[in-house]
Amino acid sequence: MLATAPPPMLPSVTALTRVLVRRNKVAMADPATSSTPAARDHLDALLESCGRGDRRAFGEVYDEVGSLVYGIALRVVRDPARAEEISQEAFLEVWRKATRYDRSRGSAKAWICTIAHRRAVDVVRSEQSRRDREAGVAMRESRVDHDSPEMVVEASMERSRVVEALAGLTDLQRQAIELAYYDGHTYREVADLLGAPLGTVKTRMRDGLARLASTLGGNHG
């Protein structure tokens, strides 16, 4: 009977009180410090709470990363309605898989970004393969580097930090990363678009990421 043997996963009141106190403290702290180690711990802990079925923690996770999930979906699919659909499904996936999140293997933010990006890319690829068949070579010119006005977002410290980090890459490294990550192309398509050998593109992606990791990683904390 439920009354005599409560399920072990349920939170205690003490734990809930602690969450409330922490949430209020966080709300009072500077909300702009999203990249600090403390903020990382906070988001990681929230995602772990989600993994224990905590729906309130999930609402907080949404508040923290909603603009990231929606932003990357919008960047990849370039359509607000589709970006919303993708965001919703990505968050549902986050909720369902939160039980598997393991902070020793990476930050919650990276974990969530990967889920959102993968969903966006899957959508755009299934459409692109259809368009490819229809449009053939015509898309080659139209693909590279076109920012539509709605993509323009407020300048932020984070953004300039990334722009700077990207500027430290070679042209080929940067283009390979942008075409793959922001435009959702496979490395084969990237090689095709850049007129570079497959092996070169693979290497540039890896080298470029290694460089980004050291530049961006060094700035944390």
Next chain:
Amino acid sequence: MDDMRDLVGAYVLGALDPDERDQFEQYLAEHPEVLAEVEAFSESLPALVESVAVEPPHHLKTAVLAAIEGVDQEVDEPEAGAGGSSGEVISLDSRRRSWGPLIGSIAAVLILVVGVMAGTGLFGEDRIEQVLAASDARTIELVGEGLAATFTYSFDEQAGVFASDALPAVSTEQTYQLWLIDEVGPASAGIFTPSREGITSVLVTGEIAPGVLLGLTVEPEGGSEAPTGAVLLAEPIT
């Protein structure tokens, strides 16, 4: 196999097609040193995403929070044999199906509450009626393992009505107890036992304020000073 290892960058950037992605993940499972590299590279992704962050429309949060109601989480176990299906998000249609009955039962509870008010009325039905009729009355849903309830409250009336038609019976040595929990701690908001049919409507008075949690526990007969049982239901007042 160094060919595979060269795909690390493409994998992290999501630039593999699904077949290659599967192959690479298999390779990762056998090569922890490459996995470590994937994990390190992945930490750059949030920065790439921050630079294209866009505030989503407000209604998206409501949609997302509604979407997870009634959705089961995956059981945390090794991925062995999990295949593709367990990782799939269920379709919008099946989500609606799982959400639908809950809406139905909430509506049923509200009808029952009104019925109790109009009928025999065991719980101070005048006050209950006032709360339900208040112009600022709002309702939140509380959903736990195998139980669901609603809480309709009014800041103007400084009171709320906790209602459920689905609370399991407790032994005679036990009682349900409601709590209003703020950051100082929990305060009792009343004890009750459900009727034989499991129907409950309880008037709750106390600190009805945004951010305060309404919680439900089972306690020894007569109630407790502070909660001793696990929290069966909890939801913040908004």
